[in-house]
Amino acid sequence: MDAPLAVTRVTHSCLLIEIGGLTLLTDPWFSERTAYHPGEPIAFGVADLPDLDAVLISHHHYDHCDLEAFASYRDKDVPMLVAAPVVERARRAGFREVRALYPWESTRLGAHAGRAGRTDGTGDGASGGSFRLEDLTVTAVPARHKVYEVTFVVQGGGQTVYFAGDTLLVPELQELAGRFPHIDLLLVPTNGLRLRPLFNRQVVMSAQEAATLTSWLRPRVAVPHHYAYSSGPVGDRLITKADRDPQNYVRAARVAAPGTEVRVIAPGERLTV
Template sequence: MATSLTVTRIGHACQLIEFGGLRVLTDPWFTETATYHPGEPVAATAAGLGRVDAVVVSHEHYDHCDLDALIAGGFDLDTPLIGPATVTSIAARKGFRDLRTIEAWESTTVGDLTVTATPGEHGVHEVTFVLQSGGRTVFFGGDSLRVPELDTLPSRFGKFDLSILPTNGLCVRQLNMRQVVMDAEQAASLTAVLRPTLAIPHHYAFHSGRLGDQMTTAADHDPRHYADAVARLAPDIEVRLVLPGTPVHVA
């Protein structure tokens, strides 16, 4: 029998994924600045996380790699921190001690958890992750674009219980509206390939402040566009729009 699987969205791309009693934190973000706003309540503090068995970080952007907040919250710096070299080099300078550097198609283990980095593409170097434990498989998409290599995941890893994908299609105005995150339609097409039991969108509420939204970034803040697209492309896949702090149990 497969272990229980629960996910709680803390905010943005920060998720607490629990494989039975094993707890994995993704892309931590607990604070905000003048140009980085979660756009929704953050459901936990770094100090209030409780025990975490592993942290996975897709890339070094502040809203996915808020290591200073973990340190300020008294986080255990012996907790394994997993990510590409661009992330683990930063973590090393900040005092994290158990660093696992993995790039696309490389894996590491923490107890019964296997973490495999999978391809990603963003404005900086990024990986995505497949997390496996107790007969459960989760895909965590960070804030990557939709890249063709991700279509191979079902043949490599089998059945997915859960996919967590970004949907806001973030574009950078100063770069001629260059797109750096998959949009709702692209995320839905990937969901149709992955065919998870449950699909949850994230990375849609974020905004850059009043001036930043006008001058720096453009994005789709409505996750219903993703749900509608999945309903059209793969109507048998369940999509759940989740408020921060709400635990979701995956069947």
């Protein structure tokens, strides 16, 4: 039996993706600071994470790259595929296997010691010995945010996932449909975050723009993220402006891409695709 494709929401854009019997973590965020609040529970802490086969980090903003908290993760040899400005930060946090991926660059991950799905096919259960870690391909995708960012397509076990970080809707994303014509799971930001001090500059795609992306890609399943974030009572009035209701995306996507199943999942909830 093939391993399931599944996603578990930790909080915000921090997600666990299970693909081909392997587990990846995206954009780790496990703490809070002044003006940085998930706006929803953090489902579990770093110590409670499962054994990870890789970590993907789209950019260096704290709410996507909480390396101070994630530095307590038990395995410093976990492969990390990151936007270029994250490399030295991750190494300073003690992680040894860190690599930058640039837009449209792909890599096939090598076997990670101590995890199931070894290259010799003798995995201890999570992959049933039928899937090898070097069969997992990760491709960086162009993005645009307030700072340099890349997003990621993950392929393995005959399944494809696109994790859109918190990018704006940019023309380069139209290339995804041609390069990856069958996407099983889309993980897409939806809050249309704007920065009030910068004349309401938009830095994240909106619910309607996320629906447009969904219409371009036509995934089997789409899950919104990056919507509950709050900069606090004062910050929400003076610094940021955002749409915190994921149902706005649900409604827009059902019109724009009626063939896609749209699901909102709570922190700690696991969705099998």
